[in-house]
Amino acid sequence: MYAIHAVTPESYTPGGEKNFQFLSEEDQARVWKIFKDCLASPATHYAVDVTINLPSGEKRLTRSQALILRDASGAAIRVVGIEMDITEEKRAETAMARAVEAAEQADRAKSEFLATMSHEIRTPMNGILGYTELLKTTGLTGEQRTYLESIEASGEHLLAVINDVLDVSRIEAGGMRIESAAFDVRDCVSEVFEMLRPVAAVKSLDYCCVMDPNLPPVMVSDRRRVVQVLTNVLGNAIKFTDEGEVRLGVAAERDGGTGDWRWEFRVADSGPGIAPEALAQIFQPFYQVDSSAGRRHGGTGLGLTISRRLAEMLGGTLTVENRSGGGSEFAFILRAAGSVTAVGARPVEPCPEARVKGRLLVAEDNPINRKLCEIQLQRIGCEMQFALDGQEALEAFSGGEFDLILMDMQMPGMDGCAATREIRRLEQSRGGQRTPIIAMTANVRAEDESTCRAAGMDDFLSKPLSQECLAAMLEKWLSPAARSTPA
Numbered sequence: 001m002y003a004i005h006a007v008t009p010e011s012y013t014p015g016g017e018k019n020f021q022f023l024s025e026e027d028q029a030r031v032w033k034i035f036k037d038c039l040a041s042p043a044t045h046y047a048v049d050v051t052i053n054l055p056s057g058e059k060r061l062t063r064s065q066a067l068i069l070r071d072a073s074g075a076a077i078r079v080v081g082i083e084m085d086i087t088e089e090k091r092a093e094t095a096m097a098r099a100v101e102a103a104e105q106a107d108r109a110k111s112e113f114l115a116t117m118s119h120e121i122r123t124p125m126n127g128i129l130g131y132t133e134l135l136k137t138t139g140l141t142g143e144q145r146t147y148l149e150s151i152e153a154s155g156e157h158l159l160a161v162i163n164d165v166l167d168v169s170r171i172e173a174g175g176m177r178i179e180s181a182a183f184d185v186r187d188c189v190s191e192v193f194e195m196l197r198p199v200a201a202v203k204s205l206d207y208c209c210v211m212d213p214n215l216p217p218v219m220v221s222d223r224r225r226v227v228q229v230l231t232n233v234l235g236n237a238i239k240f241t242d243e244g245e246v247r248l249g250v251a252a253e254r255d256g257g258t259g260d261w262r263w264e265f266r267v268a269d270s271g272p273g274i275a276p277e278a279l280a281q282i283f284q285p286f287y288q289v290d291s292s293a294g295r296r297h298g299g300t301g302l303g304l305t306i307s308r309r310l311a312e313m314l315g316g317t318l319t320v321e322n323r324s325g326g327g328s329e330f331a332f333i334l335r336a337a338g339s340v341t342a343v344g345a346r347p348v349e350p351c352p353e354a355r356v357k358g359r360l361l362v363a364e365d366n367p368i369n370r371k372l373c374e375i376q377l378q379r380i381g382c383e384m385q386f387a388l389d390g391q392e393a394l395e396a397f398s399g400g401e402f403d404l405i406l407m408d409m410q411m412p413g414m415d416g417c418a419a420t421r422e423i424r425r426l427e428q429s430r431g432g433q434r435t436p437i438i439a440m441t442a443n444v445r446a447e448d449e450s451t452c453r454a455a456g457m458d459d460f461l462s463k464p465l466s467q468e469c470l471a472a473m474l475e476k477w478l479s480p481a482a483r484s485t486p487a
Contacts, residue, residue, distance in 0.1 A: 022052040122442035126463035127368040185219040206245035220337035237269040244270030261338035358403035363393035390419030409441035417455035
């Protein structure tokens with residue numbers, strides 16, 4: 001007590017009311033009230049934190065805890081208490097709270113930055129890849145087609161970099177969704193293998209895929225994420241192998257304990273292998289085996305990081321080791337349900353040139369993307385009216401009739417979500433039919449889609465947007481069957 005109050009036995013004699021001289025008038029009243037309320041109640045203990053004023057003028061934070069002893073009738077007969085100096089404890093708590101808040105603010109700032117950069121890059125990329133797609137359908141010389149294909153490949157590579165960065169952000173934020181459904185595993189593996197065959201052919205690699213003949217035809221997992229892991233790992237092996245072979249092997253065996261299957265996807269190559277010091281870091285974000293200015297291979301250093309985290313989210317593992325004969329082998333192993341009964345055929349995608357009749361309202365502030373959208377919609381067979389922002393879209397809807405609205409999310413003035421909410425309110429006041437509103441935006445995070453749907457939009461298209469995707473979406477909402485279905 002003497003140490004807490006910075007006094008000596010000669011200058012101070014501790015005692016109940018005497019201790020109150022160290023408190024402010026406000027705290028004195030507060031502590032007395034707590035004390036009297038406890039005595040008047042059946043309570044057996046109480047605790048209170050107060051700030052005390054030391055003779056030196058320093059302020060310290062203390063915690064008083066008391067035990068109230070009562071007789072058989074419940075009357076208080078004695079109070080025994082202790083007082084503790086919790087100043088440093090509170091300072092540490094405050095510092096920790098501030099550090100957590102700063103970390104959360106930094107994380108929010110990072111997410112907002114990534115979302116903004118994604119939008120700013122995807123908006124012009126929609127024009128680049130969209131017009132490239134249109135140019136490929138025109139008469140071109142062989143040289144022009146070569147140049148155009150190089151532009152397209154460069155644009156797709158840039159888009160892949162942005163997707164990698166966003167995937168890492170989604171995983172870190174817990175926003176990556178894993179779904180589970182039955183799919184044809186042989187078809188899945190063949191899709192990845194054939195997609196990367198031209199890349200291996202450029203290097204004249206011995207490129208092969210070996211699937212166990214007893215492999216169950218059906219796997220129950222997230223097909224999209226399995227494809228993503230296999231594409232990253234197989235593509236990585238091809239990139240770092242200049243000659244020799246790249247082999248993809250697939251096998252499965254039943255797990256007797258759970259009844260599920262243990263699926264093994266192994267990618268082996270005859271490349272240079274991985275240095276021992278690099279093996280321990282190769283799955284770390286942004287790590288590059290060769291980070292020198294003269295490195296031959298590009299990339300963000302995120303593909304393997306994403307692949308391992310996806311493998312873990314799928315309930316599996318992704319490991320790597322060097323092969324004794326040279327090269328390396330990645331093993332993607334997971335446990336998932338399977339079936340020897342073939343899954344039904346996947347639905348056929350709508351034709352890119354599907355003719356869909358309808359009058360559309362398109363809210364798009366970017367002039368290049370407006371022109372691109374106009375050409376795409378004309379080829380599909382739709383009429384359209386453009387609005388440059390949400391306010392124009394609302395005014396156009398108020399004075400016209402449209403079969404469907406394509407709504408950009410981020411626009412100057414009234415944005416797409418605000419415009420959608422106003423349109424829905426107007427529909428409700430009129431008592432008319434609900435008009436489908438499709439988000440067509442460069443904001444591609446899961447929370448962006450949720451925000452659009454919460455505002456009243458019915459579906460979501462992310463930029464860059466091909467004519468095939470646009471046609472499929474319009475077919476979905478404007479086909480006779482879709483129009484006859486109640487909202």
